[in-house]
Amino acid sequence: MTNREISAVFDQVADLLEFQNANPFRVRAYRNGARKLKDLPQPLSQLVADGADLTDIDGIGKDLAEKIATLVRTGSLPMLAELEQQVPASVLPMLRVPGLGPKKAAALYNELSIASLDMLRAACEEGKVRELKGFGKKTEETILAGIALAERANDRIYWAAADEVVQALLDHLRPLGQVKQLEAAGSYRRGKETVGDIDLLADSTDVGAVMDRLGEFPGVAEVIARGDTKMSVRLDSQLQVDLRVVPSESFGAALQYFTGSKEHNVEVRGLAKQQGLRVNEWGVFRLTEEGEQGERVAGATEEEVYQSLGLPLFPPELREARGEFELASEGGMPDLIELADLRGDLHMHTNATDGKATLREMVEAARQRGREYIAITDHSKRVSMAGGLDSGRLRAQWEEIDRLRPEYDDIVILKGIECDILESGEMDLDDDVLAEADWVVASLHYGQKQPREKIMQRLLFAVQHPSVSIIAHPTGRLINRREPYDLDVDQLIEVAAQHNKLLELNANPARLDLDDSHCAIAKRLGVPIVISSDAHHTEGMDVLQYGVKQARRAGLTAADVANTRAWRDLKPLLAKQAADLPD
């Protein structure tokens, strides 16, 4: 089992325990463990085989260590089977109904034997739910309305889509004179690849005016809640927007609190407590001897909030309780990569295959964006739907590049190819033509459902091929639409490290592949990441910003990303002899 699979088992255990009203700290222990394992650089199977002490992993104690060993050895966990006997897994979707938590869901299951969303809907329509103790007519209506939301499969939207809504909301609220500061917080600010809802924070003393203004935002379908400081609305698109209005002296504390993540905040507040301080969204406060809230020591800015706790101002992208506190205590907060650090773009298509723009148009667009070098990487012949290139057409394209090069002295145009890794495991083009290329991107397009062994055989063949520079979109996942291939990413990264190959972070907002935790593993193993646009038209080059967000979440600095280098400094990283490459 992979680390992620083991992590998923612990998450499932946590869900079921929560449903059974187990000790919340026990539930948290499983969730914490799941999170730590997902981001672990070494495969657990290897650690178990080596007889390593798993309790060395932060958050893993004696009990979870034993369960990990059981999962590695047998592929299943008796405890999970037992839990599923007590509570069918079909109840878990009920927890996604807004307003339904473990307590209420358990009451529905225990009192009315409701074990699925369908049964829940029927019970609401028959008016049975309102008769339960602790439920009422209003709750029943809320549940009924919420079922539709829960049934919508995982509807977190791409960060790029959230960004459009956020900008519109900010533009709508900013002109209001009563608003002194305004920020979008939450997972949007942390740059997560998908965003579940939008969190806005306003600095104002006129709460009513700000809330009224949000209510007037075009596209507000309903007001879910509105209190003294907090308001929630749902947009026509079903997206929820939470607004919090605080005074200036609390803005920093509220921004810190509202940015999260929840796990990061739990850690921050725990650390505060050890120092006799209390952190909440209103500020940082000294605690009196009786444990009462005393004098305020910080709150106006995030920086002073963290500073008052002896912590650095964490970049929002790192606030996931995935090791940032350890980095801070070692004094090494990384200087994360920024969009402006990128100098080249090494994956793009033209109308020779499935791109929309000509070679010259792509070159011009790249120059306008200040790129110092680009690789033209059209598809190879097996990708017939895209009109992939055979060796003849590919060489013809390279001749066209030869003709263009003298016209541009401010951009290096690399002769590249996105060569398909065939189902058989061979490369789609002959070795002699691949050897002539400046830059070979290898990727899978077909046979994505093959068993892991076969997928890995293909990927490992490609990564060891002398002419291949990089593996593109290595896992093949499409966010919310397609699962990754059945592959062992850890092994792929290891072999890439052994053969001095690069791995792509495809910046398309639907791909973002490799993802943040895999990029972090690549960093630890010294595998350079290349952030590429995979542009199919000129505007497609602008997606690099999303790749940079993901890279920041992985803790990558400019030094970890190969295409932050000038072309002459990138060449030594490549398998190909620098002398065979253009200047």
Place this chain on the structure above:
DNA sequence: GCCGTTTTCGGCCCGACTGTTTTCAGTCG
């Protein structure tokens, strides 16, 4: 279930809002 420069037991972040309550539990972030 995890963890320990106050602890191997007794803690484990904190507050807003709603609905169903007569003073609070549940949910959410």
